[in-house]
Amino acid sequence: MKTPQKSAEAGSSPPVKQLLDEPETVTTIDTGYRIDLYNVACLSDEEIWTSGHGSTMKLYSINQRSLLKSITTKSWLYPSDIAVTKSGDLVYTDYGDRTVNIVKNKKIEEVIRLQNWKPRSVCSTSSGDLLVTMESDDYKQTKVVRYSGSTEKQTIQFDDQGKPLFSSSSYHITENRNLDICVSDCVGRAVVVVNQAGNLRFRYTRHTPATKNLPFSPRGITTDSQSHILTADYNNACVHIIDQDGQFLRYIECGLRDPRGLCIDTNDNLFVAQQTNSLVKKIKYLQ
Known part of the structure; x- marks a missing residue:
């Protein structure tokens, strides 16, 4: 693992929370996707958006565990990733259609249309920008692009030696505090972390031994109020928690099965989308 370079905290520090000795599952939501569940995004502490292998994105009540709303993608293709903007709008990437779209009042607005590239994952930043990972049509290159609306502001693709920062098919992206x-x-097989300027800080390649000691397979990624980075390890059926400098802290297991998408609400509850059984687990891991 590369020696981490420190990165300054943004804004005031939140209250310090400790990791629970035993994370616990608070509730489980059946999203009803018949094939695969891929993504979950917190709209609020009471509602989550989900998407899977199908063109329908679903909004669920967490407490009632009931479906509140469904939105079908403009192209009728399944969304590669979903996120929620600062203003509470749903944003999704359409890999097959080469677009990034925002849903406002049930109306879908195309924000970005790409040429020679296809969008993979998306997140909404603290400043209101969108960060989008995308791969080239020949599947040989991956880059991260920052957008303000539809305007490209920044491209992150190579390190200071001109080598690619990411391999092909980088699944998910998030911004830390x-x-x-x-x-x-x-x-x-790594979590790649760069600073705001796009300079490499570290690569996390897993803590050894992993729970099942299978190859590290990072999928969903999210961060919490403590600047912890959490990533779903599909192969090992767990979530890794590392600190902002890449040091391993602990695993979350909680009987997880094929964990894929992750998100965290404002109370630092973790939501895990389980791919093959289409369940979302809400997990408490901080106190």
């Missing part, structure tokens, strides 16, 4: 950009690189 310290404004670091965190990408789960499934093919590269």
